[in-house]
Amino acid sequence: MYGAYIPKKPKRVLILGSGALQIGQAGEFDYSGSQCIKAMREEHVYTVLINPNIATIQTSEGFADKIYLAAVTPEFVERVIAKEEIDAILLSFGGQTALNCGVELDKLGVYDKYNVRVLGTPLTAIRDTEDRQLFKDRLAEIDVKTARSFAANNIEEGREAVKKIGLPVMLRGAFSLGGKGSAVVRTEEEVETALKRAFAAVPQVLVEEYLAGWKEVEYEVVRDFRDSCITVCNMENFDPMGIHTGESIVVAPSQTLNDEEYHVLRTIAIKVVRHLGIVGECNIQYALDPFSTDYRVIEVNARLSRSSALASKATGYPLAYVAAKLALGYTLPEIPNGITRRTTAFFEPALDYLVCKFPRWDLTKFKGASMKIGSEMKSVGEVMAIGRTFPEVIQKATRMLDIGVHGVDPEKFVREDLDTALSEPTPLRVFHIAKALKEGYTVERIHELTRIDRWFLHALSNIVDMYKRLDGCKAEGRIDADTMRRAKELGFSDAGMSIATGINHKKIRRDRIELGITPHIAKIDTLAAEFPAETNYLYSTYHATAHESPTTRKKKILVLGSGCYRIGSSVEFDWCCVNAAKAAEELGYETIMLNYNPETVSTDYDVCDKLIFDEVSYESVLDVWDKEQPDGVIVSMGGQVPNNLALRLAKDGVKILGTSAEDIDRAEDRSKFSALLDELGVDQPRWTHLTDISKVDEMVAELGGFPILVRPSYVLSGAAMSVAHEKHELVRILERAKAVSSDHPVVLTAFETNAREVEIDAVADNGEIVLWAISEHIEDAGVHSGDATLMLPPQSISIPTIHKARGIAAELAKALKITGPFNVQMLAKKGAVRVIECNLRASRSLPFVSKVTGNNFVSEATRRMLGVRKPVTNHALDLAYVGAKVPMFSFPRLVGADPLLGVEMASTGEVGCFGDDANEALMHSLLATGFRYPKKGVLLSLGPVSDKYSFTEEAKVLAEIGLPIYATPGTAEMLASVNVKCIELSKQEGAEGSAMDIIDQGKVDLVINVPRSYDDQGRPDGYLIRRRAVDAELPLITDLMLARALVEAIRARRDSTSLRILSWDEYLDRKPMALR
């Protein structure tokens, strides 16, 4: 009866992806999905993936057998099920998007209709965990405590529930991700707005007792269908209850729980998971009373999650891979442990280190967004630091955030109102705590203000004490051996010590190495050295006393990863790094990956020969370079973080592969680059240096007046890039830009209006282009390229323009002696082509152009950098289809932020879809970002007169389709003049029949609001309409060109049934007619 079990394997499995990256749902699902596909392939199961996120690893060749770049919606999924003759589906690898879609499909009876099995956790268990009331009831059945709460299905019920529980209460949304719709409500006044907001986002809200100050602890649990059950990892939040776990600093394993607490919660976790019948992986969250062993179960996520990705990286236990195997019917002891290769998946990792996760926020990028953090997720990425003390890991983590700090520096973000800074959490609170400690606040006092456990605060005070000790070294001009060693053990970087002591960091490094104080490479082996393990998963620490990973004599390369996800740098660079490593591996190189982002595939220990999970900084790269002695370092695949290190590393003797560091600098340094363009005779917008703020007037005159674009050097995603429309604004921007980077000059450029923007992505070899592709933005120049809608091949620019652009790219490649990837952004206006910028590294659009053209630009670039030259066929223009790349915004999560596009990037993710023509590709892409075909009505509020009139044809189309049009007064006037019927609305907040009213009443399901101009603030009334639309989760278009393209697409493709569902290879297989 207990013989070897052979699971009944499905034949054709459909995996639902998570779609575009957004706040609350990021790259971790690329990691879990990729692992899942890998597990399925090992079992020879035919895999079909639906995921519109074109920048992911999982949507690449060599993963799923069939890839559909389409929205993960019930309709499209059903069509894929029918077309591909799917017999089983996996719902738990694509985050909340996949789970919700999966539940919906069940309601629609799709699984029964097509006889599709849901693998892994059964749908009943998913419902038990997602529906708040069911969840409570199920746990009550086994005497497990949940927070006292009532589920409410509408605002009225919500009010009742608040009364019953009594303030303060916690609101939690059902079926949501990242705590959307949740809030802590403390006063009567807040009740109404909080409920309104919550119900706009989710259909059901749980009103719950607020467990302020309780510890927040999580366990990752795995169970197989035979009921073997383990907890892979537990984690403790630095921030107590009230701050979403995605917004919390988190440590693993827990630090302040004793053995009894640890195991009581572990036992409950297993009991709950067994009772719910989870098969695979899930996460359980607890609140734990700091004064007793009393607890509440907060929630169970019956799917792979951000926490599970973190737990995988924290322990080396491949949760997603194991969950996939369990879904196929394997049991835990039948699955081998990939790290030790001697043991099985049925074990619980023991850590002999700890990790610290730190979220990365980009709140300052959003005008008007609140800086407070709380029960809703707002962070856009996270980092994980590994070490052996809390000070060590938190200091590493703060550096990894890439926010310009060298550790938990008390003087970095000083605020006057220290008490408020402590009691009201913001992204910078840990620095305020450090400052408070330095100012003499006791741990007790800080604990009262923050409710953070004293254990963490004491650990932080060790850091602050070291700052004081280092300050004492100032006078002597040197750091003694003991201080140096202790500082390193507390996680200080050379640069951090340099700031604290005023001693040059290079001297510190020299002295340190002379003293024999160097880091060592330690292994993560899942068993804390109890058994021997053949692992390649490594980190560096000053607490280790010997290197564990032997340095080989093979030819090898080091790939520098992209670091933490943030606006402007996300999964696309991970795709580039992984592909670069794979290409190098194919050429016989040993590959070493250096990266620290737990949400990535590149930090999967399977990807490279060695994974060093550590900082990507000048100091750490030099340390790895010294130890490993690779043949070269790839800095061009991880975005701006590694790219910025190129010049400094090269000066210290590190061999940079591909384009030389000096040439990278010539392109990055705005001033040098502009000079180069002049030298080459390549046209560019008029520009000038910032030399002296007092000479502003002269400079403006030189550029031909306003508007003016201000651009600092070495920036990604337009950080600190702004448009100035008048003098005061310009001066203000200049002062801010100077603060961003004092080392590099600021350039002022004439801001071109009504120009097209095109981008060339290319690979060159010794200055010769070997691969290229050209994309066109739908929006006019002025919208950041990361927020723009890209079309490949271009749809409206002329052939001479394409030729000119191509010629410029070739000239630049030659002049900069490029070997490797590069990207040029250009303006096209009236036959002229002007260069805006050029990056000698992989760009954000590289996965998109690679997948649309079918040429892997990264692999080719890597081969060229390694000196391998094989001829390639290039399809830059002759494609028998169109690809569209559309940004994904997360404005609903950023309370108060103005959802307006500008020169600074605001999108958190993107999708890329295909179509027979531009209309189909655009509609597919928009649907994949959550857009819905309008059915009820359209609200039009168009800015300048010229904009109003250039929309007349489109307005007529909307009227023809039969959509009621609502318009603000100016727009209504225009519509009347061209005989389009509309309902005029007031812009006045509170006025009856105002635009905001119509949105609230749900009379419109598409809002087109084009602001008067891209000024810094946006007009206040426009802001209200935009914000209200976003809060009501309505599709919002704020760019005129995009609005026009959208209406045209709606006209051509009236509804989603008119959109074809074709797989990626079906498009690529179309033989293009050569346009030579």
Added chain:
Amino acid sequence: MKLILEDGTELSGDSFGAHRSVAGEVVFNTSMTGYIETLTDPSYRGQILVLTYPLIGNYGVPPDREAGAMNRPFESNEIQVMGLVVQNYVDHHSHHASRRSLAEWLKSQNIPLLSGIDTRRLTQKLREKGTMRGWVVAGGNVDWEKKNADRVDMRKEVFELVAPKETVTHDGKGAHILLVDAGCKDNICRSLLERGAKVTRAPYHADIVALAQEADGVLLGNGPGDPKDLSELIAKVRELLGTYSKPMMGVCLGNQILALAAGGDTGPLKYGHRSVNQPVQDLLTRRCYITSQNHGYHVLDESLPDDWEPWFVNLNDGTNEGVRHRSKPFFSVQFHPEASPGPQDTAYLFDDYLRLVAAVRS
């Protein structure tokens, strides 16, 4: 302060506990929590304990027990180890139950604490070389310190130190269990009491054959050292195996004693099991459990007589984790179902055992 191993390894660190020299076998444990339970576990008597997890002391130590009490988190009335070696001792403890730091507690019982050692590296060494003798050396004159370091004889003295002085009975309404104590953790006793049993806790050298007749069942507890050094106890258990018809259960050392008494053999493990994350599988049901373990010796499966069979197996290295008699109610496990520290997955074994005892009794 230094740790010196018999292979000549010398590691320096900072002294936080009692500043004195001790000698003993150096063993490690990789569990991430549970230092209080581990330090008071009599199985560690005479040993220098290395905790691999790098942060130790986080949640401090609760006040000492009242006289006669048997409360958690303590597993006996005193710290059992000779000395403690950690990577980073954390003095600033934080926990609602904590009344003092780990160092204060260790000092109060005259136990040295050496911090600042790369315990991962040390664990690797101990894993590869097996248990080594070692010295925590407090003074500069190393040879003198080593010679005069406090130590425990591990063949005989160790059992005398950990076993109770006399037989004690804890009342309960349920079945009467004889708990044979050669260094038994308190939580085995608590586990029985919590389930309503009446427990007579007798030292291993008591007349357990006679005591067993008065009880409804026997439980052989855990303890330190090499099981073969307990030949008297083995002989008594052998006598019981021949005559006894009531359920008999063994835990850890008890597993080895039972196997030896049955005619089987034990031997040292290549890699000792010293952690709370040991996976085992029940060979009858195929179910798997995570268990808490601390042993350097194991039962040799192939040595078992015909009427005995292996019951549990370790999924990491395939070694024996429990044996059972094919027809009589005698069985034992190598791991610690009482946990403390560690996972509570196999606590059901106490329920099963008491159920069986009750069934046999009626």
